[in-house]
Amino acid sequence: MSAIDYKKSGSILNPLKNLSFFARPAITEPLEPRRASLRYRGFHLNDWEKCVGCSTCQKVCDNAAITMVKVPELAEDPLNGVRNLRPAIDYGRCCWCALCVDLCPTGSISLSREYVHTCTDDQLSSYFMLPDPNGMHKEFFGEGWNKTAENDLVDPQRQAMNEMAPDARIANFDEIVAGYDRQQAIIEASRCVQCGMCHDACPTHMDAPEYIRAIWQDDLEEAVRQIYNTNPFAHTCGRVCTHRCETACSVGKRGEPIAIRWLKRYAVDAFTPEQIQAIVGTGDTTPTGRQVAIVGSGPAGLTAAYDLARLGHAVTVFEGLDRPGGMPRYGIPEYRLPYDKLDADIAVIEAMGVEIRCNTWIGRDITLDQLHTDYDAVLLGLGLQLGRSTRIPGSDHGGVVKAVDVLRDVTAEIPETVPASAVVIGGGNVAMDAARTLARLQRQVHGAVRVTVSALEDFEHFLADPEEVTEAREEGVEILDSRGPKACIVEDGRLVGLTTLKVLSIFDEQQRFAPKYDDGDEQMHSGEMVVEAIGQMSDTALLGEALTERLAWQRGRLQTDDDGRTSEDWLWAAGDMVRGPDVVHAVADGHRAARSIHRALAEAKMEERAS
């Protein structure tokens, strides 16, 4: 095996053969430090433009070497998931493993090729360093270990959601999205880095990191408990929320954000309303003897009802229509939000002791003054149930309808003739809802879809969610962008369609709404029905003229203070009528109003006791 027989050929003179080394050049390196290799793990660099302060590096640091430091000069933007925190590294702990680099969701941290730092005892504070793009000693040695596709430990792919194929869903109102199964949900939940950006961005500040963690640990009861801390419309929000959380999600900075909405849905779908009620309890059930009237059983009204009931107040909700639920029931199509899921939310709320009186119109069956007299506080949660009109020529024809009315009639099962062709004006989600609802009805009645959507905006600035557009197209809806409505064409008293013009610009130089059209590019879209989906407003007739006069208004919206209290001390308002259309904003508003009402009632009680 050995080339030399060492035992025999050994000699005491052998080392002398190496005397030739005296003639060889020395291998000694110069005293100045060499350049480190291209992927060397030296001192940290942090690109402050990219860094969002999510503190994931801090969580993965095995030596607790990272402190998050607030840098006031940096901008904070919770809606886009940016904090003004930046990591500071303690080189008395760091081991240069570069896990912070591998796990950074934004890819802002990297390690440099700089490796020399010395200090005396009284300069020891220099071991605590706030990395910036310049390097530890303000001298850039080059980037060493950085984020590449190879060492990236952040999983950019979310779990695919099972959805019904277009031809399976087009002829019915079944829910399109199947929801996650257990394994998908756990994997999806495991992607979360628990930065809490979602919590900051959410209007109602849901404890998303906590319930995602609980879902990952397969502890769904805990997840439901965390969800109901801030949101009693869990089934609804789990389906139709505008998920600002996902916009802010730090994993979404480079990849797909965590499917927070689907995870919420997965957690609450695992339980019946009775089970949920058992999990969340009924709060403090000692009656306070106070009575609160809430007008409107939408998310804002019922959220406030839920909170107030859990605080021991007697809550009565007045709803004009047949069923409670408000806009989520009458404005959102069933294929996005099945009614039984909304019923589940309402059942949990009712189980807290909330009384809901349907078919009770304020102003018809009972007056607002009556409520003012009978109750200690009144909350208006009216919603935006009136559609706005384009007021173009021909729009007063009977065949021109509002999208909200179409949707409400479908929910209320009011029989109506389904037009064989229809044109929808508008490019928002309501327009998509109306178009897709009509498409389904057309498929059921006529067997073919002929719906055209004409939107003002171009596709780059489209208002509706991209997935809505995609799905609508899959279902046979034709979507045209940059088309401004000119006139509804009526021939022989019969509506035959809509003419539109090419949009040149929507806003003027002052960013005011003033669309400009190209008169040479006119198109005619034939339709027996024209649906206007260009915005909604609130039906405030019930307030009466005197009260309307006393209250403050801005652009048709009721003005309240931050907590939803109007200038009348007995009257609060919440939800879409104050904030504009969004379920989760309405929920947040409901919480705020409930807190304010509770505080006011408690103060009133104190005053009573004092007097």
Added chain:
Amino acid sequence: MTDTEQFPVRVEQPDRNGGNIFSRVFDELTAFCRSRSLFILHYCTGCGAIELPPAMTSRFDMERLGISPMVSPRQADILLITGYVSVKTLKRVMLTYEQMGSPKYVIGICSCTVNGGMYWQSYATAKKLNDYMPVDLYIAGCMPRPEAVITGLRQLMDKIAAGEANGWEDYYRRYDYYLGHQQRLFGETWQTPTDVIAEARHYGLFGPETLGDHTRLLEQHQAPLEALEMQLGLGAPDEVKA
């Protein structure tokens, strides 16, 4: 027997600001010469020691700076704490440090000597070296490369030449502080064979903080010392033979 008069160790403290020109020139010459001939104590206290052989040998060759390893603490100038020190090692390091002749310099390399490093959760390692002895220079890294070690040593040489590396004086001046931390870790009966207080007097470094509660505790527990752990439990190896 702690009558220190029998040990002729008194050195005159150089007055850096005053004195006549000859003594100043002499002091500077001493400092220069001192910085050009440094011996590092050959004691691998932790994992950073693995980068010392490269630093000593041909490739990075610290001997060109006049620095080379020394086996005995008595002749060594630099105590290089190469990373974490376990509590058990720290006792030996303290013994060694006190036995080194002044002036002596301590270099803490790696993260662990500063704030616990990787082993900050470990029950077995000491966290902040400067609690137990004055440290003249830190070199960052886990572990620092030989180049960084050599850069650090060059800086130490500059400091010595400039008369700034005086951490060792602090040990005498604030002995009570360092002893307190040692006692906190090793127990209040902790003793070393070196009479630091007497040495402090002799170096003219005895200050108001040399004595304190902890040195009182030291005297209280003073007993004829046994050197550390000299008992052999010789059961097992005999059986090995059999």
Added chain:
Amino acid sequence: MRAENYEARNHPPSNEFEINFGPNHPGIEGNYALKVKVHGDEIVAARADGGYLHRGFEKLMEQRLWIQNIALVPRICVPDPAPMEVAYSMAVEQLCGLEVPQRAQWLRVLLLELSRLAAHLFTFGGHAATTGMYTPMFWGVADRDLLLDLFEELTGGRVYSIYNIPGGVRRDIPDDFLTRLSDTLDYIDSRLPDYDNLLFTNQVFVRRARDAGPVSQAQALDWGVTGPNLRATGLAFDVRRDDPYLVYDELEFDIPTEQPGDAWARTLVRRGELLQSIRILRQVIDRLPDIGGPIRAPIPNPLAWNVPAGEAYVRIESSKGELSWYVVSDGGDKPYRVHIRGPSSMHAVQVLEHLVTGCRIEDVAQIMFSLDACPPEVDR
């Protein structure tokens, strides 16, 4: 100085002395101590004293996430850190049922063999230095440094590569790395005659090392001696061949053995292994470009990673011998129990105590180095 400490001690009325050999001693490998009783120059009893490098790794690992431990594990054995990383990663992969991509396995072999090469060069040097010959040490360390340059280029760290993570490796090889590796191997190959002249055929060394600390094969088996030290007693056993892991079963290499198990034979085995490692690395250089695919199996988000409950016992041939890791998971995000069996925990304690007893004091250091006992591995 307290005068009483320097008075003559009351030693037994004989010429037997108890002395501390270490921890601060140039002849000891690392920070370790032997307490020996000498009779003249002869050691009559010895007792190992460890714990100077104890950091409580097994406890620390129980307190850290699975991913966080990859930074911790290479620290367990400083001169030869790569096997620790690989063994830990393999254990986690076993627990999770992760399939490691082929390319990652080859890259791991590359890393392991480079590390073995570096460790052996270091040990030669150490062994030579303990016999009073410093040139091989200077050369060995300098040549090892060329390998460290390769480590730095491949992994971003000179010594602690932190290159493996459960599922694979963190980075692929940089451009032209294999060429530079090949050049370095050629250089080390060309240095072997120099080492032979200086060390292996140098009668000064041969005479010192022969018959120092002999272990017979029966004793070796009895004492749990593994690795090169076992092969120096004539038993051709190597975990890489007999309990294969990674892609070692696809590689051709011999298992060098020697007789009769003394310090000389042990060092010769290491020289043989050096050649075999170079041979393996050359095969890796040939084959690696043809092996495509990913370098890492996808792993969950490390912050939310529960490893299924179970246990794994992983054995690896490190440069010092059989390294094994016993990892228990209770299904949590941290290891429940990690037990590291470093080869040196046998060599540096019972075997060393046994071998130095009866030898002369000047041989203690070379016996320890020839066993390649690595104290941090014992103390953990």
Added chain:
Amino acid sequence: MNDAHLPVERLSIILGEVKEVRVTQKGPRRTRLDVAADALPALLELLKGRAGFVHLSAISCVDWPDDAQFELVYHLWSYELNLLVSAHTRIDRDPGVYVSVYDIYHPAGFFERDIHEMYGVFFEGAPDMEKFILTEWDGPPPMRKEFDSEGWVNDHFDWQDYRPDWLLELEAQGGGVMIPPDEQRFSRRGIEDNDDAG
């Protein structure tokens, strides 16, 4: 070494002679045996004598405080069969006494000594139960689950209080340390929960 059977089969023949041992095949070269504490030494003797398991690779101890037990795992390797057998047994945590297998396997001396100082398990008949690593440690056996290393550390050591200039500047602007490292440690989650419960 002429082997009529596959190694695993040969092992199973031997194990067939031992009562009350549960055999689990964990891999081509890994076999797990579960055996009662009193039967273990005899099993090891048999494995060493009849199946060539001469190499004791390691003895691992696992603490299961919830079951009030220690699990001892003896990892044996056979140079003949190229097979690893892990013999598991459980002993009561209190008093934590077991018999030494030093007579059968000499490497056990080190492992038993290690387990003794790390877990406080006493091995009767072991030649040497003195401390080796923790000679100067007077706390509880540190590897036991109830020993909180981090708590001990915080009781015994101080941490650096860094005051770098940039931090002072940020504090003057109203910024500064927002999340100290300890607050967000994932590895600490479970432990804090327990503290709350207790």
